[in-house]
Amino acid sequence: MHIINDFFLLVWSERLDKNVVFDEKNRAKLDQTLSTAFDNFCDSAAILCIISPHNFANMASLEEPKSLLKTLFETSSFTKEIVQHAQIQLLLYLINLGNLRVNQAIIKRLEYLKKEGIISYDVERSISGVLSLIEEKKIEIASLHVKRSSTQENYYKTALHSLSTAIENIAQALEIPRLKERLNLIPERLANQRFSIGITGVMNAGKSTMLNALLGEELLGTSVVPETANLTVIKYAKEPYAVVNFWNAKEWGNIEKGSQTLKSLEAFVKESKAHFGEKFNTLVSEKGVSERISVNDLALYTSAKHSDKKCNLVKSVELYTDLKFVQEGVQIVDTPGLDDPVIQREEITLEYLSECDLMIHLMNAAQAATQKDVDFIIDALLYRNVARLLVVITRIDAIKEKELQEVIAYTKRSIEARLREQNKGAKLDEIIAKIVFIPIAGKLALMHKLGREQEALALGYDMQKTGLPLVEAYLEEVLFGSNSQKANLIIASNQKEIESIIEESLRSFEQEFQLLNLSNEEIEQAYAKHQDDKKAMMHFLEQIKSSVAQSKEEMRNYFTTLQTFASNRLSTLQNVLKRRISDDVSYEMSKHKKLPKEERVASIIETAMKDGMVDLVRDYRYEFQKKMQSALEYMDAKYGEFKSDAGERTFDAKAFCEEHLSSVLLFKNSSVVIAGVNDAIKKQGKNDLSALNMSLDALFNEEFSGMKAMIHEKLRTINETLLESFSILIQAPASAIEERFLGEEALLENAMRQMKDATQNREARMLEIKEKERVLGIVLDDLHVLKESK
Known part of the structure; x- marks a missing residue:
């Protein structure tokens, strides 16, 4: 007044x-x-x-x-x-x-x-x-509340909670729509992560008993006859249920084709067709049938004893349960026995296991390590990228402690001997280091979980002595501990994305704060200069985008060359394999006057095919990596200023290729071709090498024709993924420049509006920016602490 x-x-x-x-x-x-x-x-x-x-x-x-x-x-x-x-x-x-x-x-x-x-x-x-005399109006900016993470569970859950808290805090400070979209994608990406555990072993190894004990509920039947006669994938759902998937006509056709060579499979096919008669085609259809069922009815589809042969026609089962152990993206792949007569089920098992974070292989203590066990363990670690292997010795209550130690020692010796036999001795220490042995009494552990602990205690086994807590602790550490490769990868990649969002937002706030300190004349000059620069920058970016499109098209065409390369390598492998067998038969006949043993023939075929596929994938990776690196170097050479302007770019081509091409390592079960080759050797090996070679040609032509079709389809899908990833990678610097340039333009346009609109209080905006920078700074510090605490 x-x-x-x-x-x-x-x-x-x-x-x-x-x-x-x-x-x-x-x-x-x-x-x-x-x-x-x-x-x-x-x-x-x-x-x-x-x-x-x-x-x-x-x-x-x-x-x-x-x-x-x-x-x-x-x-x-x-x-x-x-x-x-x-x-x-x-x-x-x-x-x-x-x-x-x-x-x-x-x-x-x-x-x-x-x-x-x-x-x-x-x-x-x-x-x-x-x-x-008119005083500046006091500006009060409401302080933003910063939540702090307080969960103290395993490393993965604690880190997840920290990231979720960071996302919640950042959300209240972000303003750029593009950064908000990136932030909103992270929770969904975290929720969709998967940790996979593969349960393997020969029939009657105690897989279902141990799995029931782990889950704390007798979901899977246990019996002296094979119960889980198919692949079962256990996942999380609030309301338990199951989905049963039957073979489709093409898959069953492959089973019937295999039965022409394998007598065990022949009996299985005849039994199944005779039992179901006219109803067979209702379950084995062209597209394949799936049924959603109650968990309580699972045995009616999977049990060899209770399913009325229906389990013969079941390819796999998806079991959804609310049990805690399969939360946080964990899924358990419970496999049929390794001695399953249906080799197609074994192929499905092997494909699942190639994606497992952990494989648990069970062996009955009373039977020690069978040849099948040892071969499977070596195959998993040598060829299927299984990173960690837990060997569980089951039914330890049936043997003495001294005998148990002998079983473990014998298993290790068997693995070492098999590796040396395959000339893989150089990898011995590396493979043995991946194996952990834990002995358990699964049935007694299950008693404790089902409230029958008095029965187990009467037999001298408290829960700790059953060994199950050691298995659970091992799983917790391997899947979610600070040394878990996958947990670290998930946390690190998403943490890096959050930090990138924060840093870009802070840069934007800093630029805006500097603009707010300029005079109106300086803002107008900066905006005019930016408009002049825009024309040149847009022209420059159009040139880069044109080169990117050209590089992408060249890479697309190059995939055709790589497909031919893969096909030619398989043809070479086919010829090498045929020559090795023919030479071995010729050598044995001339030197010892007898045919090679069937086991030796099987070893030659399996080793040659697996090593050949490993070499093929390795060389495929190398050729793609070389082409991709050449494209990147071309861009850097042509647009040197573009590279430096985009900032330091780091790229691990080897890791990139391994990530996208790991699933190409695909092997078919060799039982059919081994049986066919041995049959041909018996008939023609002694008297007519020319006829043997013709038989081998026919066998391998059919086998490798199927393999070429499989790998062609696999590579076609993977190549699309590679192309998309390559495209994103090669145009990332240009995209970063464009986003930054447009961001600066938006800040300048906003400053121009504020300059003309006096109701937009500069001082209030500057205080608001400082408050949001404070929040983002706290979150960034917390993320650094999370990284250091690992």
Whole structure:
């Protein structure tokens, strides 16, 4: 109020004889004028402020003072009372606004009026002095609440909670829509991660018993006859249920084809067809049938004892349960026995195991390590990329402690001997280091879980002695501990993405803060320069995008070359394999006058095919990597400034190829071809090598034709993934430049709007930026602590 009194004493030499009140109906008009026509508002305010008794008559004769009264206060009269009322309302508005930028702009106009001789020095000093008394409106920015992570569970869950807390904190500070979209994708990506455990072993090894003990519920039947006669994938769901998947016609056709060579499979096929008769085609259809069933009915489809042979036609089962152990993306792959007569089920098992984070192989303590066990363990570790292997020795309650140690020692010796036999001795220490042995009494552990602990205790086994807690602790550490490769990869990749989002947001805030400190003239100059740079930058980016599109098309065409390369390598492998067998038969006949043993033939075929496929995939990776690296180097050479402008780019081509090509390592079960080769050797090996070679040609042509089709289809899918990843990789620097450039443009455009709109308070925005930078800084520090605490 004293400001208005001072104004009237200085301008009108009068005191106000009544309290003044701001008329709210004026606010909307004044706000609109200020925000849409800043210069006009300040011009009008300066003219209104200088109207006094000394110039009132002259002002009344001019159109501009009348016009500004009409614009700001919607009145066309020009009387002393109306002018004074308008001056009071203007001053009250400026006091309430508390914006120094507006007041200073009006004072500048008063200085101009004095310079032009329209008002005197004393008038300018007096009115400017009154306006300078208007205090800057105190800006209060609400503090953002920063949550802190408090969960202390295993490494993975603790890290997940930390990332979720970070995402929640960041969300309240982010402003750029593109960064918000990136942040919103992370929770979904974390939720979709999978940890896979493969359970393997020969029939009657105790897989179902141990699995029931782990899950704490007798879901899977246990019996002396094979119960889980198919692959069962156990996943999490709040409401338990199961899905049964039957063979389709093509898959069953392959089973029937195999039965022509393998007698065990022949009996299985005949039994199945005879048992189901006309109903067979309702379960084995062209596309394949799936049924959703109750968990309680599982045995009616999977048990060899209870399913009325229906288990013969079941390819796999998906079991959904609410048990805690399969939460957090864990899935358990419970496999049929390794001695399953249906080799197609073994092939499905092997394909699943190639993606397992952990394989648990069970061996009955009373049977020690069979040849099948040892071969499977070596195959898994040598050829199927199984990173960790837990060997569980079951039914330890049936043998003595000394015998148990002998079983473990014998298993290790058998693995070493088999590796040396295959000339893999150099990998001995590496493979043995991946194996952990834990002995358990599964049935007694299950008693404890089912509330029958007294029975187990009576036999001298508390829960700890059953060995199951050791298995659970091992699983916890391998899947979710700080040394878990997959857990670390998941956490590290998503943490890196969060940090990238924070850092980009902080850079944007810093740029905006610098703009807010510039004068209007400097902002206009910066915007004009950016518009000039934009044309050159857009032209530069178009050139880069054109080169990227060309590189992508060249890579697409190169995949055709790689497909041919893979096919030729398989043809070479086929010829090598045929020659090795033919040479071995010839050598044995000339040297020892007898045919090679069937086991030796089997070893030659399996080793040659697996090593051949490993070599094929390795060379395929190398050829793709070489081509990709060449494309990247071309871009760097052609657009050197582009590379440096985009910042330091690091790229691990080897890791990239391994990530995308790991699933190509696909092997078919060799039982059929081994049986066929041995049969041909028996018939023709002694008397007619020429006829043997013709038989081998026919066998291998059929086998490798199927393999070429399989790998062609596999590579076709993977090549699309590789191409998309390559495309993203090669255009990432250009995308980063474009995003940064457009981000800067958005900041400049916003600064231009703020410059013209005085209702946008710069000081308030600067405080808001600092508060959001504080939050992002805290989250970034917490993420660094998470990384260091691993």
